[in-house]
Amino acid sequence: MHLFRGPGFVAGFSDRADGSLDFSDRTPEEAGRLWAGLPAVAGLGLPPPRFAHQVHSTTLLRVGADAPAGRQGQADALMTSVPAMPIGVFTADCLPVLVVAGEAVMAVHAGWKGTRQDITGRSIAALAEATGVSPARMQVFMGPCIGSCCLELGEEVVEEFRATDPGSLACFARGARWHLDLRGLNVIQCLERGVARAAIRHVNDCTKCLSDRYFSYRQMRGRHGTQFSFIARLPEEGAPSSGAA
Template identity: 35%
Template sequence: MWRLEADAAVPCWRPESPPDGVTLAFTTRRGGVSEGEFASLNLGGSSGDREAAVHENQRRTLAALGLAAGGLATAGLVHGAEVAAVDGPGHSRDCDALLTRAPGVVLTVTTADCLPLILTAPGTVAAAHCGWRGTAAGLPGRVLNAVCAAAGATPREVRAHIGPCIRPCCYEVGPEVAGRFPASVGHRTGDRHRLDLAAAARLQLLESGVPPEAIFDTAACTCCSPGWYFSHRRDGSRYGRHWALAAMSRG
């Protein structure tokens, strides 16, 4: 379902057959103007990068996807489990997921290693930033419930999309973190735990009734591929951010 358009001017993961009038994307670090540790498509406004560079990166990304910059909706990203329903552009504080039924609104959440999750249902799109805290607090399941309620849909009508994030190949966590998740969503070797955030999100969606064939995963690890992705775990305190983006067109 998802394909990395590696040769595009702004290389992104794009769905091969998105619903009519719906634009979905997961960006990579390529195709922007930022320099140094932020090279090059850093889309995170609070990353420490030059503001002008981030704005240019955002402009390029929206233009490449055929979207109007005036529709941009962003989220505060506080590692919680709150979902904000929005009907216009702007910034929503104190939430980690955005949902809209309004055409022209471009939902974005920024991530580096955290799991970017996009859900679609008839007439509704949502985008969520799922770190381990939000995932442990049930954010994927909460976004699903919010999408179903907004769309008047059942979980069987929802499509779920998992973008590039840190994977168990690279995500060693302490027992205090691993203990917040079912044993089935990671690997344990002695006292070492490797957490699988994507499996944790998938499990919440499956348990709520999303069909397995309706969950589409890019399977990309941010930490493994420094040429393609930013990674907090790998790069330290100064690192760029990707976008997960979901929008419905007008008319």
């Protein structure tokens, strides 16, 4: 688990050492036990996470204080302003993007399909509108994903990108096949919305090259396991507890 801790928040990206954290097909009770058993999470005192039924959309779900533990509706991004309520996304080559915006946090599942539709940029704009926090004051954490070394796409996919967003072609390279720099394109989408470059931090690992460390959909040719990436607000150290459930 890669953990990033800052004033008032914690963001984490799991890896194979944490096991497959595909909570989505488990009951809320099973998911809660799995969550509570994670060594990196155990000391944080956080309840089980909320997550979406991911469908490669650009839908951003707002998670309120009354949201039940576990799976919410169909979406590929979640945000919450509720303290100490972890939200997260599942990936196994796609890029997990975690965002801190003042008192709110957001988690985004950015595969190439969502990235073609600018899910990260759109979600940042929506988060800014919902919170009043300028993207220039947001912090972004990008987790492990398939690297440009390994993300090969067909000509027809490149044509889709060309039609949707001609500028995205800067992140493609043509060798024997087309390769996409998924992380780089998501960084550009953040910068276009006004996020500061220095406020974007990375786990630069390629999930396919490092498939001994990460679950990789492409390396394993199917669904053999999943990383879970989460973010939550924490009470500021020394500050009184918010009292939220």
